[in-house]
Amino acid sequence: MFEKILIANRGEIACRVIRTCRALGIRTVAVYSEADADAQHVRQADEAYCIGGPRPADSYLRGDAILEVARRAGAQAIHPGYGFLSENADFAEAVEAAGVVFIGPKAASMRRMGSKAGAKELMQAAGVPVVPGYTGEDQTPSVLQAEADRIGYPLMIKAAHGGGGKGMRIVREAGEFIAHLESCQREAASAFGRDRVLLERYVEKPRHIEIQVFGDAHGGAMHLNERECSAQRRYQKVLEESPSPFMTPALRREMGEAAVLAARAIDYVNAGTVEFIVGQDGRFYFMEINTRLQVEHPVTEQVTGLDLVEWQLRIAAGEALPLAQDAVRQHGHAIEVRLYAEDPEAGFLPGSGPLRRLRLPPPGPHVRIDAGVVEGDTVTIHYDPMIAKLIVWDEDRPRALARLRTALAGCAIEGPKSNIAFLERLVRHPAVVEGTIDTGYLDRHPEAFMPAEDAPDPDLLVAAVVARLLAGERDSLRLAGTSGDPCSPWAIADGWRLGHGGRRSLAMRLGDRRLVFHARGSEGRYHVEHDGTAWDVAGARWLADGPLALRINDRGLRVSVHVDDGMWVVHDGRTRLRLQPVALYEREGTGEGAAADSVLAPMPGRVVVVKADAGDTVEAGQEVMVIEAMKMELSLKAPRAGTIARIGAAAGDFVEADAVLIALEPA
Template identity: 70%
Template sequence: MRATTMLSTMMFSKVLIANRGEIACRVIRTCRRLGIRTVAVYSDADADAQHVRLADEAHHIGGARPQESYLLGEVILEVAKRSGADAIHPGYGFLSENADFADAVEAAGIVFIGPKAGSMRKMGSKAGAKQLMHAAGVPVVPGYTGEDQSPDLLQREADAIGYPLMIKAAHGGGGKGMRIVRTSAEFLPNLESCQREARNAFGRDRVLLERYVEKPRHIEIQIFGDGFGNVIHLNERECSAQRRYQKVLEESPSPFLTPALREAMGAAAVQAGHAIDYQNAGTVEFIVGQDGKFYFMEINTRLQVEHPVTEYVTGLDLVEWQLRVAAGEALPKAQHEIAQRGHAIEVRLYAEDPEAGFLPGSGKLTRLRLPKPDAHTRIDGGVIEGDVVTIFYDPMIAKLIVWDEDRPRALARLRDALAQCAIDGPKSNIAFLERLIRHPDIVGATIDTGTLDRALDEFMPAPPTAAQLRLARTAAATAALLREEAQTRAQAAASADPTSPWAVADGWRLGHGGQRRLVLDDGSARHTLVAHGSGGDYRIETLGIDDDAGSVEVRGARLEDDVLSARFDGAGHRLRLDAGPASGASSRLDVHDGERRWRFARVPAYQPASEQTGAAGDRALAPMPGRIVLIRTQVGDRVEQGQELLVMEAMKMELTLKAPCAGIVAEIRVAAGDFVEADIALVVLTP
């Protein structure tokens, strides 16, 4: 095998990226570095998207829904021909694993930057893939992969395999169409739900059954193949931190693998690649039992979302490798040349609300602050501040990837990087991620794929202690005072009398000592504080009649580069402080104490609190825009509180809406197939 250090004469002149978001931006940047021109495609919803702005040229391909744009292979292919692109990079998702599209691209004389269609077809069915791998000697989990999909036969096969078992959609991925069944009585209801979800997501409802391995680890091996019969692996990524089969944290190397197990799994992955004549980037996914036995799950015939962690520890650019291999070059390195250095971890910042069941969010990113990229921190994103997270696509905002010499230091890097993140607009999962990476199962590397679903409450932010709240609130007040004093000094310096005693913001009044009144709103309550002093030395009282009342002595407070340092009642603290622009007496103050974040709004001291409006307790509201999939009740039915009323689909996931109270169904205002907006009443009950 030869190593290449210069671009091949076969390298492309123009590449079309048949995707959107961060992966489109990622490919465009690599192509630009290699001197390759790029063509973007975009839907109605993405006219102002970052990948459109980054590409050398961009073409509109249809409506906002994927079925009207990014899934229209013939339209994308026509753009490629019209623009003169000599290759198409599919990214991941959408058409990236569509064998018919890959065939059509090749038939048009354009290079598809990915595996051959024949390899995709072999892996397109989980059932067929499992049979093929078993024949090739790759370990597989016992189960049923037959074509007979009658419910009675599937029930008998499930009973024969034994419980617990997994029902899986035979086509597709991304955690869709998967159910764990623990008893025979639960099988048929779960089968129906799994088939419906698979049919909606992938257009086919065939399933396979397999033994469920308790407390497994999810470990995947990155492979690469070329057109000369070479297949190598680039070591592993562990993705065991999952919620409902969706990966939450990925890292490399796996802290679970021994050198011997790593070698065995790498060899099995390469064997799997040879079995399907694999070319370009792919990922062989395994589940690994606590006993170290591993079993083939599937091959993702594309680049993975978590590929940056492999790039960090190997020092390779996998997109560049994709381009080289697709252009006809041999793999740039042999197996023995693949290095692995340090430890990398990736988390995904999503517009979602963890406290509302991780409900996906949408809306304008009125503020997006992310760490500055450097040798230890990488940001892969497809949006910037001011962009909109739409309801039509995955709500990922960015991928945050960190690297350091070992795992403890990488975790420390990740904690610091997350503390620097701030998102305004749609709710985000930042606080959840901060809690996650401090959990003993993550720190101790004992997490398995079911940990989050079994004990999700342990990973959710815990209620603050009174001492934590007091410190955060006092820090916010201190920062507000320091900012106010700095603004007053700046205004005085620019005035005609810069030495005027009225230029001192200490709250002095004739007849009594100086004091200033502040009101901070934390979203759940308003706190009234009175501050005495100035210049970083204060006594800050919280007014009230409960245990929260009292005062804190603040000494030596300084606010520099968004860091507040001070002694609070004699104890030194260093807190991250992010303040929004002041508007009169109102401003936003975000405090991070090293473990959790707080948000306070400074509001006018004598402004009355707005009246709270209660949620309608007799109706089921749409939590977000989406499509009604199934209605499980009808007018006149008597329902209990918590009983399922209907199922809706939004942002590629099914949401079950339940009765908010016991009562009789008075109105059903939607039908299956309807598209609904957020917050409208779908079902009305008579309590």
């Protein structure tokens, strides 16, 4: 076994590898960018070295700098994690040439499998079913257009090098092809350093099944069963589970054998994932091979009881596979979701900023947390905005789903917006509960996973009002205690009036709606009215462990309440509601005129391309600029028809959130 390993990655995967290495007594060396100087993987590693600026191209994609650190630190091996250089055959070859062990497949295998095009050709030669498409090296736009027309629509454009949903586009008609091609190539070049693409027929409503494979240097190859990753949004996996709820023993055996056949065909060594799509008719097709560990590997670990990172290390050190194929056990059901700093209600716009509060459920036999940040850390604009992976396990799928719902209810993030509420709706949706979801379902039905602001739960609204009333009374008592007369009746916020209980009014905003409530009472007993409906509240008090307990019309309720960036967040274990307190008599104004005259940067990022000039006439919805943030391209469009008065940024410029990028002449 190795004495010291360098981890050529960041975030939760770097922390994950450090954890396994520490258990095995192996020292670890971390590399980091200037933006990650205080990151958790830097703090947890035994040694850490800065390798460049915040952009991946200036740091984590610099193979020469990583190798220099390995030489200086005396590392015998390099673990690439996933993303960045993990599937770069040139880097793997350079590591081997430097006399350092690359913890992954050989460069020759990566060249055959790391390219989606090469992997597809390999599978076809090995007899594995593949989707019709084009994998040629001629990347001339006219040739690609002609091949797309030959294959037929809908089709998918995919970056030939890479993964994680980056560099992928669906094209449904010939006229859209070139625009999607250019965007896909830019995204692929930015994320993976190469812009080659492949084309393939798009299978409608497929299921996504991947098989975890391992090979050793002694000719051994095996699989560790499947993971289903059909719940996806824009090709980014949202929920992963093992075993698949729709797989039969016969299909599991057939797909496992096909995956092992691929591994044996190229003498594959270490961890890899063979990904398939399964059509509505039950036929499966090879999609790609990821020559690395996957983000969703924990669900395989939870149902098999194996440490896949430890397997990687032992195999890289020359050991044989630890188990025979028939000795692999599969017990229970595991599900993983990814907690992201993003705003689902704004098109899943990635977020950034400090994590002022990060509450995650405590780990145990049924709950696992893989995170690369802690409370107080910053989610930076330069990398993927994943905060943590939440993994649950139980004896069967229904109980695992129940565990996941409970675990999500115990999560709270303050700072950048998060996708927690979206995930809570997802894991209760019939398509997930019944195990029928396909890869395009979330994109076809986005409204099903957004908050129902037109019909919010009235109990949660009343609980929010009561929480604000209790907080106001508490604050008044605290102020009275600091005054010269703490017993003064003027310091008591009970709404008392001569002859009757005084009425207090509160206003809150839910999305675009402004809600006004009227309340009488104090000290946990209230009569609340809103829009012609009344509720009687009694026994309202804060419990010792934090939640608010109350009775609404004689029905007991227990909710959690916290304030996040001025928003009151109320949660009853099933539904999460975010309400913003506003002034009772605030003046309503839409501000539409100013907004319609400019295009603002939705978040910090880099301008990729400017598609208009000052003086141009544009139509409403016309794309005028593309910016890149967190490894994702964002298309910015004209808010209305008009003439461009000013361009506020050029290609390559870094811009801050809300910067005016395009200004239109007044209507």
